[in-house]
Amino acid sequence: MTSAKPFDRSLAPLFEPITLGNVEIRNRIVMTGHGTGMAKDHPPSDQHVAYYRERAMGGVGLIGMAFAQIHPTSQDVPGEPHAYDPAIVPGLWKITDAVHREGARMVMQLGHGGRQGHSTFTERALWSPSNTPCPFNLEMPKEMELEDIDEIVEAHAIGARHAREGGMDGVEIHSGYGGYLLASFLSPFSNHRTDEYGGTLENRMRILLRVIDAIRDEVGSDYLVGMNLQGHDFSPGGLEVADAQRIAQICTASGKIDYLCVKGATYYEAHQNIPDMQHPKRLWENLAAAIKQVVDVPVIAVGRINEPADAAEVLALGHADMVAMTRQQIADPETVNKIKEGRIHEIRRCIGCNQGCIDRLFAITHSTCVHNPAAGYERELGVGTLLQATFPRRVVVIGAGPAGMKAAETAARQGHNVTLIERRDRTGGQLQMAANIKGREEIGQVIDHLDVMIAKFAVDLRLGWSPSVDEVLALAP
Incomplete structure (x- = not known):
């Protein structure tokens, strides 16, 4: 098996504790709220519990539970x-009990989807x-x-109130970004009212400030309250950075x-809402930096940050x-x-394809991940669920495409003696072709990860060989 490497001290800023409100967070890494589609008839489910517990076990500091709908008129x-x-x-x-037991907050x-929903659902x-x-x-x-x-x-x-009663460490006002309900009040792009909730910035902010006051009146001054904020609309006549800075200061x-x-x-720019692999890494970092310049509260940066070195640099740059x-x-x-333990080479990178996470939500099912088959199936496939072989066997896998590589890795993790055979001179199968398409190069990181894992678990990889049936049987599988 491959061994861990010494901890990279340049990544140390990621592991400094931070206090938000009265809540101490063990490190600077966040899993922000995101749709999962896991609620069963709308209450949270055991699938949720397993999903969030696994991320807390993995070491993340703060977890967001996505977009709990605040009103019957909202269901994106x-x-x-x-x-x-x-x-x-x-x-x-x-x-919250599962997450807190693992040390995360x-x-x-x-949230309220506003006009960006479907009356079909509500x-x-x-x-x-x-x-x-x-x-x-x-x-309309x-x-x-x-x-x-x-x-x-x-x-x-x-x-x-329900979040606090449910043991949550805090609440986050979601729909202050993305053109959702509160954001649509803030932006002239979507707010054309002529009464006290439209026109001037002061008027457009009125509902948001009332929401903040109402939440504080309900939960008190000692409870954590955060907010999503639009750094830029990227929409005609909408909010720009200077507007977002002013809103942040007032809030x-x-x-x-x-x-x-x-x-x-x-x-209006929907491809940017959850930016996929066509977008550069750290694409909203400049928006976070602009807001941080004008406020005295902690700021979270978002937007295709999946490399540990990039994450640490965002913090180091302030x-x-x-x-x-x-x-x-x-x-x-x-x-x-894995970052903390010096196993960065073993990290399964997000490739920004959006196929398993956001795309499945619009197919009206729960989210998962094309690169991580356990995502959304933690109870069946998550950490600690793989049974070890009682009687180790010799396993031969033919074909080192992603399916064959994963099958070989899984069998080897169970304790079997595995040989993986590929007629070409490299692993990856058709993913090698896909990764050669301009703008889709990150697909190749699926192969990179599987290469690391079959090496870690000592799979006997034999490239450039098309064995006959007799040759396969000679391996005594």
Whole structure:
């Protein structure tokens, strides 16, 4: 087996503790909230428990539970919890207990999709500051009346109450970015109102400030409250960096927001919402840096940060106080422990394909990962579930494409003596072809990881050989 290497001291900033509000976090690495589709009839499920526990076991400092819907008019895709329903509380306790036992902290997001949803899922009209459809979903929303706004403000407070009752360390106001409900009030791109909730920045911020006050009134001054913030709309007539800086200053001036998680884009630029491999690494780092310049609360940087050296450099440059490695945690829940233990070469990199995580949500099923078959199936395939062989056998695998390599790795991990045969002079099969396509080079990291793992578990790899049946049988499989 390959051995661990000495810890890289340049990565030490990742492991410095940090305090958000009154909550101490063991390191600077975050798994931000993201849709999972794992709620069963909307309360959290045992699938959630296993999914989050595995990431906490892997060493991450802070975990976000995604987009719990604060109101019946909000449901971007099915399978997410309903924060407004007290039935959520027992399931939250199971999750937070599992996460806390492994030393991580957890916040629950409070979100409303606004016009960026589907009435098909809610059987209610979409709510929005103005009757302008989402550029992606194209469904006409209802312009919210003043009593609707009051209802949304109260709904955030109710969701925060249930989060606290469920043992969450804090809440995060989700929909301040991405063009979701609160963000759509903030941006002139989507807010065309002429009353006290439209026009000037002060008016457009009114609902957000009311939400912050309502949450604080509900949970008190000693509870962790964070917020997602749009660093830039990338939409015509929308918010730019200077606008985001001003919003950040106003929201944090009262002392009621403990941290900001800075993101970018709306559904007008939907490809940027969850940037895939066509986008550069660290693409929103400059937005986080711009916000950090003007606020006194910790800032989380987000956006294709999956290399440990990149994450550490973001901190070293002072561009953020914490870094989100969210899809990286889906691809490899043990990322943080592997960094700490000098096993960086064993990390299963997120390749930014989005096929298993976000794409499956829109197929109305739970998320997983094309590179990590255990993602979403932690109870069946997660850490500690692989049975060791009672009687080790000689196993021969023909074909060193990704399936053959994974089969060989798994058998070797069980304790079998494995030979892997490939007629070509290299591993990877058709993925080698896919990785040669411009803009898709990261697909090759799937092969890189499997190469490391079959070496670690001493698989006997034989390249450039097309054995006959008799030659295979001579190996006594």
